[in-house]
Amino acid sequence: MLELASLGKEFTRRGGPVKALEGVDLSVPDGQFVCVVGASGSGKSTLLSLVAGLVRPTAGEVRLDGRPVTGPGPDRGLVFQEGAVYPWRTVERNVAFGLELLPLPRAERDRRVAWYLAETGLTAYRHALPKQLSGGQRQRVAIARALACEPAVLLLDEPFGALDVQTKEDMQLLIRRVWQDTGTTVLMVTHDVEEAVFLGQRVVVLASDPGRVAADLPVNLPAERELSAKRLPDFLAMRARVEDLVRTYHRRHQEKQPI
Amino acid sequence: MTVVAEKAPPRSLPRRRPPRVRGLWGIRTAVPPGVRWTLMALSVAVPLAAWQVLSVVVDGRPDYLPGPFEAVEAGIEMARSGQLLTDAWSTVARVLQGFGLAVLVSVPLGILMGSFPAGQALLEPLVGLLRYLPASAFIPLLIIWLGLGEPSKVALLFLAAFFFNTLMTADAVRRVPLSLIDVSYTLGARRGEVLRKVIVPYALPGMIDSIRVNAAASWSFVVVAELIASESGLGYRIVRAQRFNQIDRIFAVLVVIALIGLTIDLLLRITRDRVGRWV
Ligand SMILES: Nc1ncnc2c1ncn2[C@@H]1O[C@H](COP(=O)(O)OP(=O)(O)O)[C@@H](O)[C@H]1O
Ligand SMILES: [Mg+2]
Numbered sequence: 437m438l439e440l441a442s443l444g445k446e447f448t449r450r451g452g453p454v455k456a457l458e459g460v461d462l463s464v465p466d467g468q469f470v471c472v473v474g475a476s477g478s479g480k481s482t483l484l485s486l487v488a489g490l491v492r493p494t495a496g497e498v499r500l501d502g503r504p505v506t507g508p509g510p511d512r513g514l515v516f517q518e519g520a521v522y523p524w525r526t527v528e529r530n531v532a533f534g535l536e537l538l539p540l541p542r543a544e545r546d547r548r549v550a551w552y553l554a555e556t557g558l559t560a561y562r563h564a565l566p567k568q569l570s571g572g573q574r575q576r577v578a579i580a581r582a583l584a585c586e587p588a589v590l591l592l593d594e595p596f597g598a599l600d601v602q603t604k605e606d607m608q609l610l611i612r613r614v615w616q617d618t619g620t621t622v623l624m625v626t627h628d629v630e631e632a633v634f635l636g637q638r639v640v641v642l643a644s645d646p647g648r649v650a651a652d653l654p655v656n657l658p659a660e661r662e663l664s665a666k667r668l669p670d671f672l673a674m675r676a677r678v679e680d681l682v683r684t685y686h687r688r689h690q691e692k693q694p695i
Numbered sequence: 696m697t698v699v700a701e702k703a704p705p706r707s708l709p710r711r712r713p714p715r716v717r718g719l720w721g722i723r724t725a726v727p728p729g730v731r732w733t734l735m736a737l738s739v740a741v742p743l744a745a746w747q748v749l750s751v752v753v754d755g756r757p758d759y760l761p762g763p764f765e766a767v768e769a770g771i772e773m774a775r776s777g778q779l780l781t782d783a784w785s786t787v788a789r790v791l792q793g794f795g796l797a798v799l800v801s802v803p804l805g806i807l808m809g810s811f812p813a814g815q816a817l818l819e820p821l822v823g824l825l826r827y828l829p830a831s832a833f834i835p836l837l838i839i840w841l842g843l844g845e846p847s848k849v850a851l852l853f854l855a856a857f858f859f860n861t862l863m864t865a866d867a868v869r870r871v872p873l874s875l876i877d878v879s880y881t882l883g884a885r886r887g888e889v890l891r892k893v894i895v896p897y898a899l900p901g902m903i904d905s906i907r908v909n910a911a912a913s914w915s916f917v918v919v920a921e922l923i924a925s926e927s928g929l930g931y932r933i934v935r936a937q938r939f940n941q942i943d944r945i946f947a948v949l950v951v952i953a954l955i956g957l958t959i960d961l962l963l964r965i966t967r968d969r970v971g972r973w974v
Contacts (some may be wrong), residue, residue, distance in 0.1 A: 490877050510883035520874040524896050524973040533892075534882035565973050578878075585882055 437501060438464040438487070438589050438621060444495030444646075445482050455646035456482040460496070462640065462649060464589070464623060469615055471636030472625040473678060475686040479647025480625035484591045487623065488514045500588060510534055513582030517594040519574040521566045521581070528553065528562040530577050534585035552580040555614060572603040579611065583618060590615075592624035596631065605663055608635055612661060629679045633657075634666055639674075641681045644689040651681050761943035770947030778932070783951060785927040786917055789845070793852025794913040798906060801857050805864025805902070810894055815865065826858035830916060834923060848920045855916040856909040863908065867901025868894055900971030907963040914956045 443460040446453045456479040464470050474480050485491040487498050489508040498505040500512070521530050531552055535545045553559045556576040566574055575595055582590060592611070596604040612635060615622050626632050632639050636655050643650035655674060657665060665671055717724050726734075743763055750762030761769070773779040807814040808822075833854055834847075841847035871894050879893045921930025929948050936944035 485877075488877075488881050490880065508877070508880035510881065512881060514878060514881040516874050516878065518874065520872065520878045522875065522893070522896075533879070533884075536892075537883050537888060567973060581882065591881075 437466060437499075438462075438623065439499040440483075440487070440496070441499065442496035443483075443486060443493050443498060445479070445486060445491065446494045457486070458495075458646035458648050460647070460649055462652075464621055466588075466621055467619050468638065469612075469622045469636050470624070470638045470640060471632035472623070472640045472642055473627065473629055473632045473682055474625070474642030474647065475644055475682060475689065476627060478642040478644040478685075478689075480627075480642060481593055482647065483642075484514065484593050484623070484625055487589070488512050488591055490514075510585035511588045512591060513585055513587035513589070514591045515575070515578045515582055515593065515595045517597045519566075519571075519578040521574050521577045523566045526563050526565055527558055527569070527577050530566070531558075531580045531584050533581055548584055552584045555583075555617060556580040556610065570603070571599050572607055575599070575607060576610070579614065583614065583620065587620060589621045589623055592622065594626050594628075595624070597626070597628070604631070609663065611635065627682075629682060630666065630675055633671060633675045633678060634661065639678055641678060641685070643685040645692065650685055651678075653678065759942065761946055763946075765943045766946035766950060769941070769943035770950060773932075773944065773947060779947075779951060782927060782929050782932045782948075783955060786921065786929045787955065789848050789920070789928065790852060790910075790913050790917050792845075793849040793917070794856050794910060796849065797853045797856035797860055797909070797913075800853075801860040802864050802902060805861045805905075806868055806890070806895065806898075808861065809865035809868025809871075809898070810890060818861070819865075822858050822861050826862060830855035831919060834920070838924070843924045848917070848925070851920050852913050852916055856913050859912070860905055860909045863905035864898075864902050867898040867905060870901060871897045900967055900974055903963060903967040903970060907960060907967065910959055910963060911956065914952075914959060918952060 440460050440462040443457060443462075444455070445457045446455050448454075460483065462470075472480055472483065482491065486493050487505065489498075489505045489512065505512070522533065525533070528549055532545060532549045535548060540548075550559070553562055556579060558573065558576055558580060561569065561573060566577065569577070579590075579592075579595070595611075596607045599607060608631060611622070611624075624632075624635065633655055639651075639653050639655055640649055641651040641653070642648065653674070657668070657670060657674070715721065719726060719730065747762045747764075750760045750765075753760045770779065804818065804822075808818050809815070830851055834851060837847040837850050841850055875893055875897065876889055879889050884892065917928070918930040918933075921928040922934055925931045929952055932948050933945050936942070936948065
């Protein structure tokens with residue numbers, strides 16, 4: 437169970453403090469796939485950095501299985517929009533990075549790496565360098581690398597935001613399958629409402645300035661989702677509802693901005 | 696929403712003729728290999744030919760400006776006696792000591808400066824200031840403190856490379872993307888592991904680049920040091936040749952200095968390209 441309790445983060449910048457997040461309460465049961473949507477600047481990346489433990493909150497706390505998060509660790513894997521793969525390591529050795537830090541027999545490590553490579557469709561590229569890969573393949577490496585550490589929670593920060601539409605759909609199917617195969621909890625942030633509704637069991641809408649939870653909606657779609665699910669009336673209705681919410685908070689935020 | 700106040704301006708902009716994009720002088724346009732090799736050959740052949748012509752034209756006094764052939768002849772003669780090899784080796788050995796020491800100290804300091812803002816705050820003001828003191832300005836001090844022998848030369852070479860290499864190493868380290876460091880922590884790496892397994896490998900090609908640039912500087916400084924005071928080395932050989940007005944020998948030594956410099960550069964470039972294959 438991942439819990440965010442009245443979580444707040446204030447940055448100090450020239451011209452005074454900036455409240456990136458305020459009073460965020462959220463609990464994610466084990467194994468759930470939660471998507472957080474919000475406009476750019478609503479604090480999505482800050483939220484994930486706090487859960488990852490890369491940034492310390494200025495209020496509240498993050499708890500994983502009851503224990504407060506005090507720093508980063510392999511129980512909370514993180515995938516950035518631009519992958520952040522190690523360019524000098526082959527695909528295989530990227531995926532092995534976290535395992536190389538553990539006292540694990542070589543054969544065991546290789547076996548695990550091979551499984552995650554197969555799961556993410558990278559077996560044929562295992563000896564390739566990142567520069568030889570497409571954007572989608574690099575994201576797969578980043579996902580496989582995080583999953584190989586067996587995280588309790590997988591944190592995804594707009595992981596498909598830089599991909600073309602077709603690749604993005606492939607990756608959406610991939611992440612759903614991986615989630616079902618590994619049973620890990622997934623907390624994903626995105627500004628793409630369609631993606632959030634298609635992937636999540638639950639969609640959390642963030643309002644901007646300060647970032648806070650504006651809505652927390654269950655997604656009532658079948659667990660087995662094909663791309664065709666994006667045409668179901670239930671899907672379209674849900675998507676419209678979330679889009680309206682995001683738009684409303686975005687407008688309200690823009691009207692507050694000084695010109 | 697924007698409000699359109701008036702009609703759009705009439706479509707009446709003047710047109711210019713298209714730019715020259717391709718051809719031999721197109722910006723960033725590859726030239727055919729044949730042309731490329733020809734140009735590269737010309738870049739060596741033309742100055743050599745000019746040298747030869749000049750040496751004949753200027754030849755008022757017999758050995759005022761010897762031509763390339765005479766220089767090579769003098770070089771061969773010096774090489775035969777074994778003198779050239781001894782000189783070249785003592786110069787190279789000085790660079791290996793002075794510059795090698797500078798690299799050994801500056802690389803860890805640069806990593807410290809580039810990785811830790813505290814280290815940067817601690818070192819940058821001093822190192823950033825001292826690098827603007829030309830190493831040659833230290834020569835009198837070094838001679839007073841360390842004498843005319845080897846230590847002062849090694850120290851000069853150290854000073855000539857140390858400050859710049861520290862700052863350039865720090866720059867290479869600072870180019871490591873923060874996301875790569877953050878992601879490593881989330882994969883379970885400790886601070887030392889992030890330094891060893893992420894920062895150093897990522898910055899390595901940049902660090903070799905920095906070494907390459909500063910090796911060139913060291914190579915010119917060693918000759919300066921030898922011109923001033925020494926009993927061996929290529930710089931010393933130039934001074935000797937000057938004393939006996941053997942201008943052809945001076946040219947021969949210059950050619951050797953250039954060739955060794957080129958070799959050092961080439962070796963470092965090959966190393967960099969092998970290490971940085973992933974770039
Ligand atoms: N390191 C930082 N220093 C100062 N302000 C920051 C920092 N990181 C984020 N912010 C501010 O916090 C707010 C939320 O940013 P972020 O979490 O990146 O939003 P999102 O990921 O939703 O686009 C923005 O106003 C941003 O300018
Ligand atoms: Mg973001």
